[in-house]
Amino acid sequence: MAKQVWQGGNMLYPLPAVMVSCANAAGEKNIVTVAWAGTVCTNPPMLSISLRPERHSYGIIRESGEFVVNLVTARLQRACDWCGVRSGRDHDKWEECHLTPASAAKLELAPAIEESPVNIECHVRDVLELGSHHLFLADVLAVQVDDALLNANGKLDLARACLTAYSHGEYFELGRRLGTFGYSVRKKAPKDRRPRRR
Template sequence: MAKEIWKPGNMLYPLPAVMASCGDQEGRTNIITVAWTGTVCTNPAMVYISVRPQRYSYDIIRRSGEFVINLTTEKLLRAADWCGVRSGRDVDKWKEMHLTPGKAAKLAFAPVIEESPVNIECRVTEVKELGSHHMFLARVEAVQADTAYMDEAGRFHLNDAGLVAYSHGEYMELGKKRGSFGYSVKKKKRR
């Protein structure tokens, strides 16, 4: 197998394509589409988003110290893409994309996106100025989950929501289940 050597770059794909909603003390709210995001820690539950300082949402998050990660589905994909290429300085993304701002359970300023199946409410603990993007490390304060994906036993079926991912400039629909955690070492049942 022949391979080329490229300059250093981010080729860690796929990534979640999420809409981060934010708000501040002056009542400004916005939605920013983010692919530079992920889990940092389980206990305490922590996540991060990385945002360019030039983005409209950057100052809102920096001042309020909070944001919400809203998972993106096939139904929300057009809105997610649109919110990623338009600036909140120029347009009201909520209005233009017919998205509903909802009340966060634990945050004072950042709204949730009601249409998203999962809203992860985050409080910034640290800002790391790393270069082109600044990383907002945050503690998860609450998670809102759409009961439409709950079964009778109270189990949440997130994979039924039609989640999408971002991979090398393209949005990808998540596909077929190929296993579950630990399947490679699980003992087979005897018949």
């Protein structure tokens, strides 16, 4: 396989393009689309998002110290893109995208997006000023999940959500399951050795 050095920058794709909702004490609410987001720690549960300081939501989150990561479905993808290319300085993204602010379970200011099936409520622990982007390291205080995503055993089934991903300027709907965690090393089930009826 022939390869060459790529000069295009970050190549860690695909990414979860998420809608981050926030608000400040003055009641200003906004939504910003973030592709640079990820899980940081399981115990305690933590995640991070990276924002450019010039983004309108940056100041709101820096001031309030909280935000909600809202997962994006195929139905929300157009709103997700729109919230990423328009500024909250000039637009009321909630109204123009027909999105509903919902009360968070543990946060004081930041609302969740009602139309998103999963809302991850976060409290900022630290801000790392890295360069073009600043990384918000946050504790996950609560996760709200749409009842429709829970199976009969109460297990979360995200495949039902039709989630999307972002890869190098394009959006994709997640589709075919290739396996489950650990399937590559799992022993095959023993064959049924009972005699068959003829």
